[in-house]
Amino acid sequence: MTILAQAIEVTRRYGDMLALDRVSLDIRAGELIGLLGPNGAGKSTLINLFAGLRRPTSGTVKLFGGSPLDPAMRRGIGVTPQETGLPESLRVGEIVDFVSAHFRECVGTAELLARFGLGDFAGRQVGGLSGGQRRRLAVALAFAGRPRLVFLDEPTTGLDVEARRTLWDGIRAFHQDGGTVLLTSHYLEEIEALAERVVVVGGGRVLADDSMRAVRDMVDARRVSFAAGELPELPGVLGAERANGRIDLLVSDPDRLVVELVRSGVPFSGLEIRPATLEEAFLTLTSKDAAVSGLIPSTPGRTLAHA
Numbered sequence: 546m547t548i549l550a551q552a553i554e555v556t557r558r559y560g561d562m563l564a565l566d567r568v569s570l571d572i573r574a575g576e577l578i579g580l581l582g583p584n585g586a587g588k589s590t591l592i593n594l595f596a597g598l599r600r601p602t603s604g605t606v607k608l609f610g611g612s613p614l615d616p617a618m619r620r621g622i623g624v625t626p627q628e629t630g631l632p633e634s635l636r637v638g639e640i641v642d643f644v645s646a647h648f649r650e651c652v653g654t655a656e657l658l659a660r661f662g663l664g665d666f667a668g669r670q671v672g673g674l675s676g677g678q679r680r681r682l683a684v685a686l687a688f689a690g691r692p693r694l695v696f697l698d699e700p701t702t703g704l705d706v707e708a709r710r711t712l713w714d715g716i717r718a719f720h721q722d723g724g725t726v727l728l729t730s731h732y733l734e735e736i737e738a739l740a741e742r743v744v745v746v747g748g749g750r751v752l753a754d755d756s757m758r759a760v761r762d763m764v765d766a767r768r769v770s771f772a773a774g775e776l777p778e779l780p781g782v783l784g785a786e787r788a789n790g791r792i793d794l795l796v797s798d799p800d801r802l803v804v805e806l807v808r809s810g811v812p813f814s815g816l817e818i819r820p821a822t823l824e825e826a827f828l829t830l831t832s833k834d835a836a837v838s839g840l841i842p843s844t845p846g847r848t849l850a851h852a
């Protein structure tokens with residue numbers, strides 16, 4: 546499959562802050578990729594690099610085989626940043642016309658607005674739109690110039706359920722026509738609804754890169770926590786941490802773990818079992834401490850991206 550955009554061993558620093566640390570990622574034609582990660586993980590930075598808005602400190606970023614700094618390459622992409630300021634006094638239709646005028650081919654104002662549920666608002670001033678309508682307009686603008694590749698940074702933050710679904714439909718329609726999308730989100734359900742491939746970033750690194758299904762399986766983990774001394778080898782442990790006298794084990798089958806723990810005869814107390822959050826699951830799975838602590842043998846899942 547054709548690679549449309551590529552990050553190769555990309556590092557980006559802001560002063561002392563390491564926002565991206567040797568990240569490699571290929572975006573192939575026709576993919577709908579969900580980029581998932583906690584605040585500050587480096588998602589926006591990665592989009593800004595692909596969009597030519599920032600340069601890497603080291604490593605290479607390619608867009609359509611060329612440089613993202615080249616306007617000819619950038620004309621093939623559409624971007625909606627996390628925050629957009631649209632002129633309040635312009636009408637919705639005028640803004641779409643203005644953006645479209647920058648591209649050789651465009652979707653057309655009426656069709657674009659209809660796709661994003663804004664068909665009735667072409668004549669309305671932006672100042673008269675609700676927050677959700679503005680956000681939908683900002684996302685629609687990324688598609689105005691018939692891009693091959695679209696980057697959407699948290700497209701649905703702040704939208705109600707109906708507006709979110711309308712926006713998802715617009716994104717899906719573009720994808721079904723062969724378009725390629727990379728979108729970021731904090732919401733697993735959003736990534737689940739849209740993406741086929743999921744890239745999880747944390748602390749500036751790619752922590753996992755796999756199909757939605759494989760990532761879902763990884764996240765279906767439970768955290769079993771208790772106080773104990775040295776542990777024997779226990780089955781099905783995906784990750785382990787020891788802090789403040791307690792041991793935290795990330796497991797897919799907590800019942801089996803507890804049975805084996807009792808069987809081992811190791812004294813323990815204060816047993817707690819709770820679902821692992823997405824963030825916890827990935828951070829624990831990739832925790833170097835778990836592997837080197839000697840607490841238990843650590844066997845990272847096959848889907849993990851290795852350092």
Ligand SMILES: Nc1ncnc2c1ncn2[C@@H]1O[C@H](COP(=O)(O)OP(=O)(O)OP(=O)(O)O)[C@@H](O)[C@H]1O
Nearest residue numbers: 559562563564582583584585586587588589590591
């Ligand atoms: N212009 C900047 N100057 C200094 N530090 C920055 C700048 N932009 C980003 N950072 C830092 O780089 C890190 C990555 O930021 P980035 O915005 O890429 O993360 P993110 O995953 O998009 O986060 P969020 O989900 O909160 O939007 C953060 O620690 C952030 O504070």
